[in-house]
Amino acid sequence: MSDKEYDYVTKSEKALEDLKESAKKEDYYDGLKDQLDALKKAMMHDKLEDLERNKEEIKELLQDEIASRYYYQKGRIEAAFSFDPDIRKAIEALRNKSVFDQIMSKGPDLNNKK
Numbered sequence: 001m002s003d004k005e006y007d008y009v010t011k012s013e014k015a016l017e018d019l020k021e022s023a024k025k026e027d028y029y030d031g032l033k034d035q036l037d038a039l040k041k042a043m044m045h046d047k048l049e050d051l052e053r054n055k056e057e058i059k060e061l062l063q064d065e066i067a068s069r070y071y072y073q074k075g076r077i078e079a080a081f082s083f084d085p086d087i088r089k090a091i092e093a094l095r096n097k098s099v100f101d102q103i104m105s106k107g108p109d110l111n112n113k114k
Contacts, residue, residue: 013043 020036023029029036051058060083067079081087093099 010043013040016040016043 016036016039020029023032023036063079063082064076067075071078093103
């Protein structure tokens with residue numbers, strides 16, 4: 001993504017912009033300008049790290065969107081399976097014979113009313 005141009009406005013940036021506008025209307029802006037600019041600069045630095053910090057969530061959302069565009073609702077549901085923790089755990093159990101055998105030996109819990 002480093003060679004791509006992208007931008008978005010965070011809630012924090014919107015709040016800062018609203019504060020800036022209010023400060024201008026109330027004649028506080030000149031006294032706060034340096035602090036507001038420093039805060040905006042600090043927020044921009046954090047945005048550069050957002051991709052890495054939210055990498056897994058972004059991958060899931062992109063996969064979901066691509067699947068739904070090509071395969072509609074069925075594709076979206078199937079794509080979601082790869083991120084579902086319960087399905088991942090079930091696949092792990094199926095791949096591990098001892099875990100699978102242990103689960104199957106217990107049988108259904110007929111007293112569990114869930």
